[in-house]
Amino acid sequence: MFNTESVDQLKNVLSKSKKIVITSHKNPDGDALGSSLAWMRYLSKLGHSVEYISPNDYPDYYKWLPIVGQTIVYEKAKEYAKGILHSADIIFSLDYNSLSRMEELGEVVKNTKALKVMIDHHLFPDDYADLMFSHPEASSTGEMIFDMIVALGDKEKIDLEISELLYTAILTDTGSFAFSCTSSHVHEAISILIQKGASPDSIHNKVYNCFTESRLRFLGYCILEKMQIIEGTQIAYIGVSEEELRRFNIQDGETEGIASYPLKLAGIQACAFFREKDKKIRISFRSKVDYDVNVLAREHFSGGGHKNAAGGASNDTLDNTLLKFVSIFKQ
Ligand SMILES: [Mn+2]
Known part of the structure; x- marks a missing residue:
């Protein structure tokens, strides 16, 4: 190598x-x-x-x-x-x-x-x-x-x-x-x-196999209540506020793994997980095979990483960041 x-x-x-x-x-x-x-x-x-x-x-x-x-x-x-x-x-x-x-x-x-x-x-x-x-x-x-x-x-x-x-x-x-x-x-x-x-x-x-009960219930909540699929696309996302993380007593690092869950859907090619912390939004992007989320993260959310897994951030509110994300795919 x-x-x-x-x-x-x-x-x-x-x-x-x-x-x-x-x-x-x-x-x-x-x-x-x-x-x-x-x-x-x-x-x-x-x-x-x-x-x-x-x-x-x-x-x-x-x-x-x-x-x-x-x-x-x-x-x-x-x-x-x-x-x-x-x-x-x-x-x-x-x-x-x-x-x-x-x-x-x-x-x-x-x-x-x-x-x-x-x-x-x-x-x-x-x-x-x-x-x-x-x-x-x-x-x-x-x-x-x-x-x-x-x-x-x-x-x-x-x-x-x-x-x-x-x-x-x-x-x-x-x-x-x-x-x-x-x-x-x-x-x-x-x-x-x-x-x-x-x-x-x-x-x-x-x-x-080391979740706390609240962490597993939070994962269920994210999928049941928070996951959105952008109509007419193969893109899904989950956005959670600081208040929601507090309500489920989610510690730093305990959201790891949630980002890729929407990829379990047969029709989804890429997804994003947004979480609010200290007035900032941290974003994790995940994708299947050919879909490049590294480019997406670099161009729109001052981030980067790998083709199928990247990170990004936003200083805007959670709602505005989600709107911005959706608008990228509505163009
Ligand atoms: Mn590494």
């Missing part, structure tokens, strides 16, 4: 003990957490001093992940995190390719002297990294970390914890091995992770 010259460069950089900080995007998902923590454990095994800083907290249902308790949450410990970042030799960007994906933390990283290394699989990377591994064809950053460890000649360093972390990263970013990015190579990597100890049924249950 990787350019040998760049791998050699990285190997060279890592040949002496370094102070390393790993960062991932805001609202960390299974791939951001799994790949970052696996990379942290691997680099620690090489003898580096390694910290992982996430812009904000991770969802409760990822509390079981190996070594997740070592995560430094920037929002909760800004000064401490800044100190670590300013004394770092290397800062890794994992699972994001634009510092803006980390908001305030991105500004801090930008102003450090550290060598910046990007390992990511999103489209259209920004040009800020000194060393860049950008592979949009990869299923996940977890798959890239697996390949990187192998490329560095350290397959035998993949232990139980790393295998569980990378399995979770790949599982969640491939939609349980269902998305088009699920290559035969993904299954080869997964095969090795299972050999190294990752347990598919146990991880699947911990990641997916």
Whole structure:
């Protein structure tokens, strides 16, 4: 997957003990957490001093992940995190390719002297990294970390914890091995992770069968009461207000997965999930096969991501944002 010259460069950089900080995007998902923590454990095994800083907290249902308790949450410990970042030799960007994906933390990283290394699989990377591994064809950053460890000649360093972390990263970013990015190579990597100890049924249950009652009832509410299909199109959407999220006691991260539910309809090609938070609207776009929601997100909602899964945002009200979305398809 990787350019040998760049791998050699990285190997060279890592040949002496370094102070390393790993960062991932805001609202960390299974791939951001799994790949970052696996990379942290691997680099620690090489003898580096390694910290992982996430812009904000991770969802409760990822509390079981190996070594997740070592995560430094920037929002909760800004000064401490800044100190670590300013004394770092290397800062890794994992699972994001634009510092803006980390908001305030991105500004801090930008102003450090550290060598910046990007390992990511999103489209259209920004040009800020000194060393860049950008592979949009990869299923996940977890798959890239697996390949990187192998490329560095350290397959035998993949232990139980790393295998569980990378399995979770790949599982969640491939939609349980269902998305088009699920290559035969993904299954080869997964095969090795299972050999190294990752347990598919146990991880699947911990990641997916872990709802609170209110979270499951909220999902039902979204489908029954909130899902709209735009007449004459193959587009559906769900929009929920802050008040509705409060009423069902929905925590950050607990809306994950709702976005893709309308795709279960045979006639639907693309869908969007809008949720209001702090007077802003966050949007998740999902689509089937050929429908490109990355373009939609970029052109209309200052976002982006992948062809079949992208994100966006709006500073308008929920109602106005929904009207804008519908009007795109009425033209
Ligand atoms: Mn990812």
